Amino acid sequence: MTAGASRAVRIGPRGALALVCCGIIGVVAYGWPLLVAPAAGIAHGGDAPWTFALLLPLVLTVVLAEISEGGLDAKAVAMLGVLSALGAALRPLGAGTAGIETVFFLMILGGRVFGPGFGFVLGNTTLLTSALLTGGVGPWLPYQMLGAAWVGLGAGLLPGRRGRTELLVLAGYGAVAAVVYGLLLNLSFWPYTLGTDTALSFVPGAPLSDNLARLLAFDLATSLGWDVGRAVTTAVLVLAAGPVLLRTLRRAARRAAFVTPSDPR
Numbered sequence: 001m002t003a004g005a006s007r008a009v010r011i012g013p014r015g016a017l018a019l020v021c022c023g024i025i026g027v028v029a030y031g032w033p034l035l036v037a038p039a040a041g042i043a044h045g046g047d048a049p050w051t052f053a054l055l056l057p058l059v060l061t062v063v064l065a066e067i068s069e070g071g072l073d074a075k076a077v078a079m080l081g082v083l084s085a086l087g088a089a090l091r092p093l094g095a096g097t098a099g100i101e102t103v104f105f106l107m108i109l110g111g112r113v114f115g116p117g118f119g120f121v122l123g124n125t126t127l128l129t130s131a132l133l134t135g136g137v138g139p140w141l142p143y144q145m146l147g148a149a150w151v152g153l154g155a156g157l158l159p160g161r162r163g164r165t166e167l168l169v170l171a172g173y174g175a176v177a178a179v180v181y182g183l184l185l186n187l188s189f190w191p192y193t194l195g196t197d198t199a200l201s202f203v204p205g206a207p208l209s210d211n212l213a214r215l216l217a218f219d220l221a222t223s224l225g226w227d228v229g230r231a232v233t234t235a236v237l238v239l240a241a242g243p244v245l246l247r248t249l250r251r252a253a254r255r256a257a258f259v260t261p262s263d264p265r
Contacts, residue, residue, distance in 0.1 A: 011117040018063045019120070019153075025059050026146050030184050033191040033202050034211055056142035060124060060149070075256040076114075080121060083110050087126035088133050101178065101230040103130070105237035106245075107148060108174050111155030112166075113249040119152025143188040147181045167242045174234035182227030186219050194218075 011019065028035065083106060091103040107126060111119020127148045131137050154177060161169050191202035200218040202211060219227075 010115075015063075015117065022059050022063045022146075023150075025055070026150070029056055029146070030143070030187050033187070034208055034215075056146055060142070060145060064121060064124065076118065079114065079252065079256065080118065080125060083122055084125040084129050087122075088129035091126075091130040092134055100233045102233065102237065104148075104151060104174060104178055104181075104230065104234040105241065107152040108155040108170055108177070108234070108238060109242060109245050109249060111152035112158065112170060113246060113253060114156070116153045116156030119154075119156040120149045121152075123148035123150070123152035140185070140189065143185055147184050151177045151181060166246075167239055170242060171235040171238040174238050175231035178231040178234045179224075179227045182223055182230065183215075183219055186223060187215060190215060190218055 087103045087106045090106065091101075093102045103126060107119065107123050110122045114122075124145045127141070127145045131141050131144075155170070155173065158169060158173060194201040200214055200221060202214065206214075
């Protein structure tokens, strides 16, 4: 069986194109302070984060629709519902407490077993469901959803490995992804948070290297401890729960006819 046939959600050409477009828009949505020209009006205003916060849900809707059209059948929807609900139930147990994050490992394992398309959708639905349950809906939610979607997508694109090596790869990926996720979320609101009169502030028109150094200093001063906590928690949960959950999810995938017993996933 081919690698593409082993995935619970198959990505067709239109879905792949939608993912690429979403990736480009996402890079702009997160990184506009570092990308826009100094003379551009957007570089001096506070409207950009709100504009992208309104735009991203529309973009994600289009991408999810394209991916669904490519092969999101009833069995995949059922599996997606189970994992999203489980993730939404787990997230309040740790989110915001010393950086402990109890949901990323599930998105990583789900994306690993069921493929990048499933991982992308799972990241979206998990963060959306948990936000609706906990009242965490706000302009930050689209950025969280897109970041989590990329985490699940990346897990599905990791090279094929099995056994202890696979767990180590997934744990290492989870740790790196957790830190990058935190940095991206900081980038989404940092430019308009501190004003312009501190050493950590975004400076419109400043060289890229200067603003990047200010961003890293802001991240170090405000949230790196939480990001490291998320990274450690994710890696530990992948190593601890991964063997059981990977076997369980792969067994469910075989019974749902997503994969065959000979499939390396």
